[in-house]
Amino acid sequence: MLDLKRFEIESNSEYASNKKLKERLRKVKSKELDQKFEVNHHAAFEEIDCLECANCCKTTSPIFIQTDIDRLAKVFRMKSSQFIEEYLFRDEDGDFVLKSSPCPFLNQDNKCLVYDSRPKACREYPHTNRKNMHGILNLSLKNTLICPAVFKIFLEIGKEYRK
Numbered sequence: 358m359l360d361l362k363r364f365e366i367e368s369n370s371e372y373a374s375n376k377k378l379k380e381r382l383r384k385v386k387s388k389e390l391d392q393k394f395e396v397n398h399h400a401a402f403e404e405i406d407c408l409e410c411a412n413c414c415k416t417t418s419p420i421f422i423q424t425d426i427d428r429l430a431k432v433f434r435m436k437s438s439q440f441i442e443e444y445l446f447r448d449e450d451g452d453f454v455l456k457s458s459p460c461p462f463l464n465q466d467n468k469c470l471v472y473d474s475r476p477k478a479c480r481e482y483p484h485t486n487r488k489n490m491h492g493i494l495n496l497s498l499k500n501t502l503i504c505p506a507v508f509k510i511f512l513e514i515g516k517e518y519r520k
Contacts, residue, residue, distance in 0.1 A: 359409050359505060368501055368508045375508075378515045379498045383491065385518070390490045394497075397513045398486040401506040411459075411467035413503055418455035419478030421445055426453065432474045483507045 382390060421429075423437075430440035444461060445453045455461070462470040469475055483504045484493055500507040 359405070361410070361412055364412075364505050364508065365502075368505075371508070371512070372498075372502065374519070375498055375501050375511045375515070378511060378519055379494050381518045382494060382514070387489065387491055391488055393514050393517075394485050394487075394490045394510060397510040398506070400513065401485075401509040405506045405509065408467045410505060411463060412505070413482055414463040414467070414469070415459040417503055418458060418460070419476045419482070421453040421455075421476050421478075425476035425478075428474050429471060429476075432471055485510055 385393070419425075426437050426440055426445070430437040433440065435443070441453065444456060446456050448454045460469075462475075464470055469479070481487070483497075483500050483506060485497065485500075485507055487493075490497065497507060497511075501511050502508075
């Protein structure tokens with residue numbers, strides 16, 4: 358069973374080390390880095406069950422792009438403007454994000470009420486099995502504090518690149 362309190366303590370205590378690792382990873386060839394993340398992504402998710410955790414849904418908000426808003430508004434039989442008014446606000450970067458956390462679409466059993474229509478950012482989270490990991494290393498570092506799988510990926514990759 359995943360202990361989110363223990364994860365929070367561990368991920369915070371390793372943050373400085375992971376920040377140094379992130380800087381070392383910037384020097385790794387792009388293809389090699391992408392491959393390391395891909396392999397470790399699959400290994401991490403063989404061990405970690407998102408439905409047991411849902412920490413991302415409990416603590417953060419995805420960015421909602423217009424197609425997400427339109428799709429979810431349709432699910433709830435609302436106008437897009439109504440959906441925005443009900444659930445979203447613009448953050449300091451001008452992006453639409455949820456007004457509150459945990460996510461209003463997260464059920465008690467950690468299942469997503471709108472899973473089939475969820476935002477693109479949710480579909481792709483935690484973004485560790487994609488191309489150009491160099492471009493999102495800062496985001497991935499932040500995600501070590503949110504997602505136990507990303508934390509585990511950093512620990513595994515770090516075994517090879519920490520000095």
